[in-house]
Amino acid sequence: MLKHIKRIDTFGKNIILVFLGTSLVNVFNLLYQLLIAHRMSGIDFAGFNTLLAIFMLICAPLTTLQTAVAKYTAEFNAQNQIKKIQVLLSELIRKMLPLAIITFIGFYFLSFYIMDKLKISSVSAGYILALLLASSWITPVLTGALQGLELFKWLALLSVIGGALKLVFAFIFISLGFNIAGALGAFLIASLIGIIISFFPLKNFLSFKLIEDSINFKDFLSYLAPVGLSFFCFIALVNFDMVLVKYLFSPLQAGFYSLAQMLGKIFLFLPGAISIVMFPKAAGLKAKNMDTDSTLRRSLLYACSLCIIANLVYNLFPNFVLKILTGKVFAESVMLGRLFGISMSFFTLLLILLTYFLSIKDLRFIKYLILFTLLQFLAIILFHKTLVQVQLILCINSILLFFMHLLLVYKKGTVPAEYEL
Numbered sequence: 001m002l003k004h005i006k007r008i009d010t011f012g013k014n015i016i017l018v019f020l021g022t023s024l025v026n027v028f029n030l031l032y033q034l035l036i037a038h039r040m041s042g043i044d045f046a047g048f049n050t051l052l053a054i055f056m057l058i059c060a061p062l063t064t065l066q067t068a069v070a071k072y073t074a075e076f077n078a079q080n081q082i083k084k085i086q087v088l089l090s091e092l093i094r095k096m097l098p099l100a101i102i103t104f105i106g107f108y109f110l111s112f113y114i115m116d117k118l119k120i121s122s123v124s125a126g127y128i129l130a131l132l133l134a135s136s137w138i139t140p141v142l143t144g145a146l147q148g149l150e151l152f153k154w155l156a157l158l159s160v161i162g163g164a165l166k167l168v169f170a171f172i173f174i175s176l177g178f179n180i181a182g183a184l185g186a187f188l189i190a191s192l193i194g195i196i197i198s199f200f201p202l203k204n205f206l207s208f209k210l211i212e213d214s215i216n217f218k219d220f221l222s223y224l225a226p227v228g229l230s231f232f233c234f235i236a237l238v239n240f241d242m243v244l245v246k247y248l249f250s251p252l253q254a255g256f257y258s259l260a261q262m263l264g265k266i267f268l269f270l271p272g273a274i275s276i277v278m279f280p281k282a283a284g285l286k287a288k289n290m291d292t293d294s295t296l297r298r299s300l301l302y303a304c305s306l307c308i309i310a311n312l313v314y315n316l317f318p319n320f321v322l323k324i325l326t327g328k329v330f331a332e333s334v335m336l337g338r339l340f341g342i343s344m345s346f347f348t349l350l351l352i353l354l355t356y357f358l359s360i361k362d363l364r365f366i367k368y369l370i371l372f373t374l375l376q377f378l379a380i381i382l383f384h385k386t387l388v389q390v391q392l393i394l395c396i397n398s399i400l401l402f403f404m405h406l407l408l409v410y411k412k413g414t415v416p417a418e419y420e421l
Contacts, residue, residue: 021156026269028163032170036183037262038327039174042255045326047120048180049258050246051129053239054114057232059136064228065092066144068220073148082205084215089145090207091217096137104134118246120180128184135191142198145205154201158194166190226363230354233373237401238268238347241394244380245387257387259326260336263314266325267307267344268351274299275355282359296356296409303352307345314341332387339391346398353405365405372401 037045069092076084107114111126120126146155166186173182199206242261246254278299282292314321318334326333357365376397380390 017152017156021159025159025163028160028167030266030269032163032167032183032186033262033265034325035167035170036174037259037325040179040183042259042328043251044179046242046246046251046254046258047118047122047125048183049242049261050118050254051120051125051180051184053242055129055132055136056235056239057243058133062136062140062228064224064231065140066147067227068224069141069144070147072215072220073145077149085145085149085205086207087215088220089141089202089205091215092141093138093206096141100134100137103137104130106130107133119251122180125181125184128181128188132184132188132191135188135195138195139191139198142195142202145202146198149202149205151201154198158197161197162190162194165193226366227358229366230358230369233369234347234351234354236373237350237376237394237397238264238344240377241380241390244377244384245390248380248384249387253332253387256330256332257336257390259322259328259330259333260340262325263321263337264340264344267310267341267348274303275352278352278355278359282356286360292356292360293409296352299352299356300349303348304345307341307348311341311345314338336387336391339388339395343391343394343398346395346402350398350402350405353402353409356409357405362408365408368404368408369401372397372404 036048040048069088072088073085076082076088107130108127111130112123115121115123115126143155143158146152146158166189169186169189170183173185176182178185242254242258245257249257278295282295286292314337318337319329322329322333322337354365354369357363376393379393379397383393384390
């Protein structure tokens with residue numbers, strides 16, 4: 001009995017550790033965004049946000065690689081199959097390296113074209129983006145291994161160090177006048193240092209020699225696909241509007257939109273850790289055939305409370321909040337900020353639902369998520385007379401998606417086998 005309690009206590013401590021680490025990283029990321037918003041012009045800030053949105057969109061499927069690596073590493077570790085962990089990690093690194101090189105070469109030569117189309121003068125920012133995209137093939141393998149091996153102290157430490165380094169180097173580079181390239185360069189340095197440090201706790205699980213053992217990579221990929229698709233759609237829903245606005249509107253208008261988007265990111269940062277904590281809780285209850293609805297209800301309640309408070313604060317003191325967040329206040333950005341508060345609040349609640357469905361392995365939601373992601377993209381392309389119109393599209397789509405997924409929760413009944421991973 002004491003052993004069982006001790007195990008539960010350790011699990012609880014790990015959740016608290018990851019929660020605190022994630023919260024601190026979110027603070028660093030927020031300060032990073034605030035620094036850039038305060039030190040750059042509206043036009044440069046829009047350019048940076050556009051490149052960051054492109055990075056997040058392309059890397060969204062790759063980030064789910066961490067989830068799959070963590071799952072298989074944890075299973076092999078529990079069965080003391082150390083050789084299989086070595087095979088999994090070593091083979092993935094071998095497969096990722098050529099893809100990283102191809103990605104870098106491709107985006108390196110496309111940099112001038114991309115910067116020209118997005119009206120960004122810094123071609124060097126495109127080269128840095130190419131390196132960032134290349135490194136994103138390696139990072140999730142290492143972080144997933146740390147998570148699966150329950151090396152949570154290392155995982156939290158790497159996240160905090162990366163966030164702090166990104167902030168420090170961004171301050172240095174932007175102060176030297178590098179602007180967009182400096183902000184992305186700080187991101188790149190933090191990522192590369194994180195990769196290097198990750199090899200120390202994992203050195204016994206990585207080998208460049210062929211290991212006489214094998215694992216079923218088909219099962220691994222089948223687990224990865226639906227998770228990657230879900231996260232890609234969500235990232236597209238909350239980020240691709242900035243890319244379209246940068247392309248469809250003037251640099252000045254894109255600047256107004258980008259400043260207001262800073263507020264929207266707050267709504268995603270504040271409750272983000274709730275879904276991270278909820279995922280293992282709901283998955284554990286599901287594995288024991290216990291009720292998971294109460295966990296979902298509490299998560300939605302906490303997230304909703306945070307969003308309501310944030311909306312109230314902004315709507316009561318919009319000029320003050322924008323001044324604090326961006327250092328600039330424009331009437332256009334104030335109005336857009338009110339709409340961002342609505343759209344990002346419902347997207348935040350949607351993320352809670354998506355995480356819940358993935359934790360209980362119910363994939364009925366995916367077809368609706370894909371459909372409405374495409375509809376949002378087409379709606380912005382067809383109806384973009386004003387920036388307000390673009391934001392209204394996001395508001396309507398986020399509300400529809402949230403209630404549609406909420407309806408799926410209460411109509412789940414018995415999940416058919418084809419909807420399970």
